[in-house]
Amino acid sequence: MLIKVASAASRGLETIGVDVEVNVAGRGLPGFNIVGLADKAVDESRERVKTAILSSKIEFPQKKITVNLAPADVPKEGSVYDLPIAVGILSTLTNCKAPEKSLFFGELSLDGSLRHTKGALLMALFAKEAGFESIFLPKDSANEAAVIKGIKVYPVENLSQLLNHFAEKECISPAVYKKAKEEAFDNLIEFDMKDVLGQEQAKRTMEIAAAGGHNILMVGSPGTGKTMLARALPGILPPLNEKESLEVTKIHSSAGTIPPGGSLITIRQFRSPHHTTSPVGLIGGGTKPHPGEISLAHRGVLFLDEFNEFPRSVLEALRQPLEDGYVTISRSKERTMYPARFMLVASANPCPCGYLNHPKKVCVCSPRQIKKYQKRISGPLLDRIDLHVDVPSVDVAELSNNQKASEFLEPSSTIRKRVVLARKKQAERFKTEAIHVNAEMKNNHIKKYCKLSKKVEQILQQAGVKFQLSARSYLKMIKVARTIADLDNSPEIGISHMAEALQYRPKRYEEV
Amino acid sequence: MEFRIWPRRCSTDRKDMKKFNLQIGKLGEEIAKDYLKKRGYEILAQNFKTKYAEIDLVARQKNELVFVEVRTKRGLDFGSPEDSLNKKKLRKLWFNARGYINWAKWRGPYRIDAVCIVLKPNNTLDRFNHYKNI
Numbered sequence: 001m002l003i004k005v006a007s008a009a010s011r012g013l014e015t016i017g018v019d020v021e022v023n024v025a026g027r028g029l030p031g032f033n034i035v036g037l038a039d040k041a042v043d044e045s046r047e048r049v050k051t052a053i054l055s056s057k058i059e060f061p062q063k064k065i066t067v068n069l070a071p072a073d074v075p076k077e078g079s080v081y082d083l084p085i086a087v088g089i090l091s092t093l094t095n096c097k098a099p100e101k102s103l104f105f106g107e108l109s110l111d112g113s114l115r116h117t118k119g120a121l122l123m124a125l126f127a128k129e130a131g132f133e134s135i136f137l138p139k140d141s142a143n144e145a146a147v148i149k150g151i152k153v154y155p156v157e158n159l160s161q162l163l164n165h166f167a168e169k170e171c172i173s174p175a176v177y178k179k180a181k182e183e184a185f186d187n188l189i190e191f192d193m194k195d196v197l198g199q200e201q202a203k204r205t206m207e208i209a210a211a212g213g214h215n216i217l218m219v220g221s222p223g224t225g226k227t228m229l230a231r232a233l234p235g236i237l238p239p240l241n242e243k244e245s246l247e248v249t250k251i252h253s254s255a256g257t258i259p260p261g262g263s264l265i266t267i268r269q270f271r272s273p274h275h276t277t278s279p280v281g282l283i284g285g286g287t288k289p290h291p292g293e294i295s296l297a298h299r300g301v302l303f304l305d306e307f308n309e310f311p312r313s314v315l316e317a318l319r320q321p322l323e324d325g326y327v328t329i330s331r332s333k334e335r336t337m338y339p340a341r342f343m344l345v346a347s348a349n350p351c352p353c354g355y356l357n358h359p360k361k362v363c364v365c366s367p368r369q370i371k372k373y374q375k376r377i378s379g380p381l382l383d384r385i386d387l388h389v390d391v392p393s394v395d396v397a398e399l400s401n402n403q404k405a406s407e408f409l410e411p412s413s414t415i416r417k418r419v420v421l422a423r424k425k426q427a428e429r430f431k432t433e434a435i436h437v438n439a440e441m442k443n444n445h446i447k448k449y450c451k452l453s454k455k456v457e458q459i460l461q462q463a464g465v466k467f468q469l470s471a472r473s474y475l476k477m478i479k480v481a482r483t484i485a486d487l488d489n490s491p492e493i494g495i496s497h498m499a500e501a502l503q504y505r506p507k508r509y510e511e512v
Numbered sequence: 513m514e515f516r517i518w519p520r521r522c523s524t525d526r527k528d529m530k531k532f533n534l535q536i537g538k539l540g541e542e543i544a545k546d547y548l549k550k551r552g553y554e555i556l557a558q559n560f561k562t563k564y565a566e567i568d569l570v571a572r573q574k575n576e577l578v579f580v581e582v583r584t585k586r587g588l589d590f591g592s593p594e595d596s597l598n599k600k601k602l603r604k605l606w607f608n609a610r611g612y613i614n615w616a617k618w619r620g621p622y623r624i625d626a627v628c629i630v631l632k633p634n635n636t637l638d639r640f641n642h643y644k645n646i
Binding site: 029030 | 592594597626643646
């Protein structure tokens with residue numbers, strides 16, 4: 001008796017339909033075999049399915065069971081086929097048939113219940129595109145899939161519940177997407193900008209970076225608040241819009257970083273990988289390409305603390321994704337493209353001892369050491385960072401004064417309001433384009449949207465000659481000036497905007 | 513079918529246990545032999561030793577040579593007899609069959625069958641399955 005159950009396989013962010021064909025033969029030596037390029041996790045599902053069915057108080061058939069996962073030439077991985085296989089076997093045993101046009105996926109536990117399985121959102125998206133009417137999946141993953149409208153998402157707790165549903169004894173009600181509460185946003189933020197004392201310049205730069213999605217490099221002595229500033233950044237970023245949310249959730253769904261019961265990701269991700277991260281960990285890869293930190297930080301922040309300590313190979317790998325906004329990972333077996341439009345926030349010390357240009361402490365590094373330390377970050381990479389800012393050390397005496405004044409400092413929520421306004425202006429501007437923020441502008445966009453008056457152009461040209469700006473940084477200055485003008489609510493780029501932008505030009509530390 | 517009841521094991525000594533399991537196996541083979549004979553098979557050899565291992569039964573049905581592996585279990589507490597016939601065991605059976613064919617200079621079709629027997633605690637027959645051409 002042959003039964004076909006629909007399921008799907010994920011390859012990167014793509015999903016391919018998989019037919020799970022279950023044949024329970026009356027003749028032949030009893031056994032349970034799975035064919036169709038199944039990996040170890042799929043092969044082991046035999047034991048899970050068998051025990052789960054027995055735990056649901058149903059006798060497992062002593063017959064020859066063959067399971068085929070078609071198409072046979074696509075590698076199948078993971079535990080998503082437990083449920084379709086179990087459903088196939090159960091529908092040969094009992095008379096209740098699985099409804100047509102429905103997709104099944106999920107991992108079984110030995111006691112017959114279903115466990116949270118990664119990729120729920122991708123499956124639901126696929127189900128909708130492929131014309132399925134309903135999707136059956138573990139209860140813990142249902143919230144994630146319920147985001148997709150126009151398809152019934154059935155949260156299944158265990159096998160016996162599913163059988164009752166098929167027999168129409170006790171129906172499962174489809175899951176409905178619940179929007180997360182707005183007030184939760186502020187609770188998720190670790191640091192508030194008002195907790196950072198002093199550093200007005202750096203805070204301003206953070207605001208510009210957040211408004212325009214620019215990359216930023218902070219250089220300063222130890223203990224000046226670089227890390228704190230970076231950690232406060234998510235608090236001033238606007239929440240993700242619907243389209244961005246879906247993009248980000250897709251990546252996290254395929255990586256399996258969405259917790260059980262989790263749903264659409266609405267706040268921008270903040271990823272801070274340690275400096276011992278490998279290139280593959282950062283960019284993504286493996287024999288079956290997995291998303292790396294840069295893709296997990298898509299539409300969010302990638303914070304690289306101790307920028308100089310990262311191995312050169314890791315940093316240079318960042319160059320292309322920084323420019324393109326996506327990364328293509330090619331391996332012999334598979335090729336995958338992951339989006340990686342992130343804000344790079346880097347922090348570094350100016351020299352090995354950390355006290356170069358410190359007003360009070362003396363730097364103990366030799367010129368050669370300093371040069372070697374600074375050379376660890378290549379010119380091309382620095383050139384790709386829009387905003388360069390110094391984070392000077394804070395005077396302790398001033399600090400105690402500021403402590404009292406901290407009540408008067410701006411909280412993140414106020415800054416965020418300004419950032420949101422600036423982003424709104426950008427969204428309006430790029431309505432017809434495929435980009436969202438100023439930092440993503442290409443040359444043709446700059447020509448179209450950033451018209452400079454003669455005076456402003458003159459200043460820029462003078463600066464270009466004096467500071468020996470590369471063609472790329474020249475254009476970056478215009479983008480930054482555009483963002484500053486947006487924050488200022490000015491339709492045109494003024495002289496003051498350009499002058500401020502020029503402060504954040506790329507510079508090697510020796511110049512300081 | 514009634515069979516002689518073997519003394520229940522009274523010691524957990526390994527040697528006794530081994531002997532006991534051999535007796536159970538032997539009993540199963542006898543049951544299988546009787547069954548095949550009744551079905552018109554001609555028994556050619558029992559416990560035929562090849563250079564790898566033993567073949568439980570070698571029989572002939574018309575002009576097809578049949579190698580039979582008999583699996584006997586008393587109760588299902590330690591898995592069913594079918595469970596113990598995995599790929600590795602099957603490979604061994606094929607090797608053995610080749611050994612016999614070479615020895616007997618057999619030119620003709622042959623197949624491997626399995627007979628799975630489950631006994632009740634009192635050593636009477638509970639379940640008997642004959643799987644052809646596994």
